[in-house]
Amino acid sequence: MPRYVLRDFSDHRLAGARGPHHPALVLYFPFFAGWIGFLRGVCSKKRAGIDKGRVDKGGWPIYALANVVDFSFQSLSHAATSDKSPSRPLLAPASSTETAFGAPRDFLGNRFVYVVISSRARGLSVGINVNPDKYCNFQCVYCEVRRDEVASGQALDPAVLELELKHVFDFIREGRLREHPRYRGVPQELLHLRHVALSGDGEPTLAPDFARIVQAVVHVRALSGVPFTKLVLITNATGLGRAGVRAGLRAFTHSDEIWAKLDGGTQTYLSRVNGMAVSLGEILANILTLARQRPVIIQSLFPLLNGAEPPAEEIEQYAARLRELISGGAKIPLVQIYSATRPSSNSSCSHLSLKTLSQIAQTVRGATGLRVEVF
Numbered sequence: 001m002p003r004y005v006l007r008d009f010s011d012h013r014l015a016g017a018r019g020p021h022h023p024a025l026v027l028y029f030p031f032f033a034g035w036i037g038f039l040r041g042v043c044s045k046k047r048a049g050i051d052k053g054r055v056d057k058g059g060w061p062i063y064a065l066a067n068v069v070d071f072s073f074q075s076l077s078h079a080a081t082s083d084k085s086p087s088r089p090l091l092a093p094a095s096s097t098e099t100a101f102g103a104p105r106d107f108l109g110n111r112f113v114y115v116v117i118s119s120r121a122r123g124l125s126v127g128i129n130v131n132p133d134k135y136c137n138f139q140c141v142y143c144e145v146r147r148d149e150v151a152s153g154q155a156l157d158p159a160v161l162e163l164e165l166k167h168v169f170d171f172i173r174e175g176r177l178r179e180h181p182r183y184r185g186v187p188q189e190l191l192h193l194r195h196v197a198l199s200g201d202g203e204p205t206l207a208p209d210f211a212r213i214v215q216a217v218v219h220v221r222a223l224s225g226v227p228f229t230k231l232v233l234i235t236n237a238t239g240l241g242r243a244g245v246r247a248g249l250r251a252f253t254h255s256d257e258i259w260a261k262l263d264g265g266t267q268t269y270l271s272r273v274n275g276m277a278v279s280l281g282e283i284l285a286n287i288l289t290l291a292r293q294r295p296v297i298i299q300s301l302f303p304l305l306n307g308a309e310p311p312a313e314e315i316e317q318y319a320a321r322l323r324e325l326i327s328g329g330a331k332i333p334l335v336q337i338y339s340a341t342r343p344s345s346n347s348s349c350s351h352l353s354l355k356t357l358s359q360i361a362q363t364v365r366g367a368t369g370l371r372v373e374v375f
């Protein structure tokens, strides 16, 4: 019997409930789900009592719209798990359901370059999977990359990257994303290209060709014909001191950004959340060195672990580390607070409530004076 998988949206884990499935449901469910997502965004804002303009610089409408896309994509990707889904052209290929920020990544037939609607980007992000080999020196409890699945084995080829990136820029510039069923109902505001992200299935700064990859992206961007699009490096910060990474970052303009991960304020907590090999001292030293030279945005993911929120003392220690960075001369224009947005292979890890995320943000604002946004 054909079946579909329902989702438990309260904690972003697959509920595993199953029921009958009709083709009309697949077509109309995203529409209804979009409205549910919109209401969910509005209600979440009210429930959390979020300060005006704090959830997102664009305000709660963007947050609500992001929920439309997020919820609709979730509906599609979960419908894709139905027994009938493999031959449905409406749905993205299975590989694109791996996610980076909440909505599915869509490779559009590419090997290394994908597009994704990202709440932290506030719209369309073009992503570069710098580590197709899935190599990372962290083992985050919330990591969405399925390391039990065999990696493609291919290293990123900068020549292929250039071709794919040019193709995607052309695709976006000509408005052809709209022809793709996945994006037909997406609000125009969310299809605005916001940035190109060096990210993917592992830690980008560990890629041996990092500098060459940055140069390839910068080269294509310069010739793309699309309005200037900032480049964003999304990193766990451990490779920022490497010579090849420093060389690559020299090609970054003032408008380009580095988003560095800092998921806590004590070694004990970080070892639990990011893996035993992680050194808090090394992360802080790397962030400080770079942030003295150019602004570094801090990105902090706080998961719900075994049903427990991050301890209040940990948040205080986290704020204290941020204060130390500031007093050391670090330029930190923004702190991004968010949580696990997709099921990871770790069933003990799930999404922290928006209310708790907002409280963490309030604590950090009060302790540091930094600009903090919740996603």
Ligand code: SF4
Pocket: 136, 137, 138, 139, 140, 142, 143, 144, 145, 200, 201, 202, 203, 236
């Ligand atoms: S740093 Fe990123 S890629 Fe590496 S384990 Fe953590 S979430 Fe996964």
